Amino acid sequence: MTMALKDKKEPSKNRNFIESLKHAIDGLIILCKTERNFRIHLLISVIVIVLSIVLKIKSEQWIWILLAIFIVLIAEVINTLCESIVNLIVGQEYNKIAKKTKDVAAAGVVIASIFAIIIGCIVYIPIILEL
Template sequence: MDWNAKDQQTEKNTCFLQSFGHAVDGIKVVLERERNMRFHLLATLVVIAGGLWLGIGRSDWIWITISVFIVVVAEFTNTMVEAIVDLIVGETYAPLAKVAKDVAAGGVLVAAGTAMIIGSLIFLPYIFPLLGWK
């Protein structure tokens, strides 16, 4: 996305395709700018590969899918909060800006931690027998 383009849209979207295009631009921004989002994407690919290899059940896939998307939404929200705060305060330090950014980042941490717990509850019962544990 070209941040300095002269023809930036300022009015409401006029059709679904225009809205869809902006949504895709948003996804690109998060993937390009946020290292942690790329890490979450890699972790998701590892989880999918592990789930396929272990043959996890349908309800397990549902929980994995929900967990992944909660983390993704948290990361998108964190990126959005950071962008809005930076827009408002610029390069100036503001204690409330720090609070907003820290809370948003904390939300990602809580989401990722919860996803790890859910993943452990799902995968460990499949992994333990492979290790000879009951």
């Protein structure tokens, strides 16, 4: 038994890579339009990239900065996914396990953000102190 989606379309497997890519891009657009925290992380990412260009960081440092950026963005995607699934299953009714699930998913974003801050400090503080 399959569950029909809201728009009455049945879920189906993507026919090819291009169709899969289109759905992924649709997901990114949805994230940007509906998720404030994702937009904030994107804005911070752009600022960090511009700062990295201005400070002319080395290629090894770029790897760490980009890794930190993408880990935070992926953590935010997973957090949003967990929240959406919990809301779909539980609805708006308070549920102790649903709260725990959402809080733990949000903690993943905090942990990823702390990692990014540490990487930022390791990369940028020595450069800024040399100025």
